[in-house]
Amino acid sequence: MLSVVPTPVVVRAPSKVNLHLAVGDLRPDGFHELTTVFQALSLSDELSVIPATSLSVRVRGDDAKVVPTDSRNLVWKAAVLLGRRVGREPSVEITIDKGIPVAGGMAGGSADAAATLVALNAMWHLELSRDELDEVAAELGSDVPFSLHGGTAVGTGRGEKLLPVLSRNSFHWVLALAKGGLQTPAVYNELDELRAKGSPPRLGGTEDLMHALTSGDARALAPLLGNDLQAAAVSLMPQLRRTLRAGVTAGALAGIVSGSGPTCAFLCADADAAVSVSAELSGAGVCRTVRVASGPVPGARVVTSESIGFS
Ligand SMILES: C[C@](O)(CO)[C@H](O)COP(=O)(O)OP(=O)(O)OC[C@H]1O[C@@H](n2ccc(N)nc2=O)[C@H](O)[C@@H]1O
Numbered sequence: 001m002l003s004v005v006p007t008p009v010v011v012r013a014p015s016k017v018n019l020h021l022a023v024g025d026l027r028p029d030g031f032h033e034l035t036t037v038f039q040a041l042s043l044s045d046e047l048s049v050i051p052a053t054s055l056s057v058r059v060r061g062d063d064a065k066v067v068p069t070d071s072r073n074l075v076w077k078a079a080v081l082l083g084r085r086v087g088r089e090p091s092v093e094i095t096i097d098k099g100i101p102v103a104g105g106m107a108g109g110s111a112d113a114a115a116t117l118v119a120l121n122a123m124w125h126l127e128l129s130r131d132e133l134d135e136v137a138a139e140l141g142s143d144v145p146f147s148l149h150g151g152t153a154v155g156t157g158r159g160e161k162l163l164p165v166l167s168r169n170s171f172h173w174v175l176a177l178a179k180g181g182l183q184t185p186a187v188y189n190e191l192d193e194l195r196a197k198g199s200p201p202r203l204g205g206t207e208d209l210m211h212a213l214t215s216g217d218a219r220a221l222a223p224l225l226g227n228d229l230q231a232a233a234v235s236l237m238p239q240l241r242r243t244l245r246a247g248v249t250a251g252a253l254a255g256i257v258s259g260s261g262p263t264c265a266f267l268c269a270d271a272d273a274a275v276s277v278s279a280e281l282s283g284a285g286v287c288r289t290v291r292v293a294s295g296p297v298p299g300a301r302v303v304t305s306e307s308i309g310f311s
């Protein structure tokens with residue numbers, strides 16, 4: 001007898017770096033008004049989703065031990081929220097293969113949440129529009145809409161309102177993953193405290209950065225990278241100063257804390273330079289491990305989905 005066993009819907013979702021992260025004042029709702037330029041990077045997570053009798057989450061990879069597998073996991077929240085919206089029980093088994101550092105400032109949980117929405121949209125044949133998915137994504141977290149879209153985009157509001165940016169060529173990055181993570185709310189709080197005590201310089205506009213992206217010239221882009229959260233991340237983890245210096249000494253064009261940190265992202269002149277910077281940085285003892293990545297890449301997307309028959 002032939003029984004059809006569904007194979008998983010597999011979705012890949014990218015990490016991100018904020019090329020520009022200008023943080024405005026704290027809003028009454030507890031979020032800060034942002035102007036940010038996101039770029040999606042090839043360092044990614046992969047999610048496999050199969051139908052099951054109840055909702056469950058498994059996590060594999062180096063950082064798996066520190067990721068919750070219950071309702072605290074953003075993929076759990078994403079499955080429940082989407083299920084509620086379309087009137088379905090989210091009875092699925094979700095396996096996360098983690099490539100993105102946890103609590104690393106690279107939108108790892110957001111990538112997984114976006115991947116869940118894409119996977120269930122496909123598995124349940126929902127055919128939800130971009131706008132509908134965006135609405136659910138924004139409810140899950142400020143970075144989740146960008147994890148859906150990928151590419152290069154300007155984010156405003158709390159980061160959830162996106163406009164695509166024209167970007168030529170691939171940019172080559174080296175990522176220095178830290179020992180331990182930083183919690184995003186703590187980093188925003190630290191910035192508020194630093195600002196209350198003094199006035200750390202605030203980032204300016206994005207006009208020159210947009211030109212550099214259009215030209216696709218890494219050397220033009222490098223001096224324009226900026227992150228208002230960097231001072232706060234460094235204040236909470238002072239050893240990041242050494243990491244940032246080491247990347248530039250190793251030959252990167254520029255280094256920046258990624259989002260709320262503590263991952264440091266180094267822009268390199270080309271793919272060969274990235275390999276050489278990563279080798280030197282690995283030996284410098286200034287981080288847990290090093291990864292090479294490129295961007296921009298697409299947002300969360302299905303990479304395999306098919307059914308096979310077994311007799
Ligand atoms: C640092 C960034 O990664 C830059 O893209 C994001 O702003 C963080 O986005 P996220 O992790 O999706 O954050 P959310 O889950 O939406 O919010 C977590 C917490 O971060 C702080 N938060 C986040 C976004 C924002 N624009 N202002 C904030 O102050 C708030 O304390 C909030 O409660």
Ligand SMILES: Nc1ncnc2c1ncn2[C@@H]1O[C@H](COP(=O)(O)OP(=O)(O)OP(=O)(O)O)[C@@H](O)[C@H]1O
Pocket residue numbers: 066067068072073074075096101102103104105106107108109110112113143181182184259260261
């Ligand atoms: N799917 C998930 N992957 C990783 N962490 C998750 C996930 N779901 C929930 N978490 C929890 O969320 C916390 C933040 O994790 P995450 O990796 O998303 O941080 P981040 O990449 O710094 O976020 P962002 O860059 O969006 O601010 C973790 O410490 C973990 O406890």
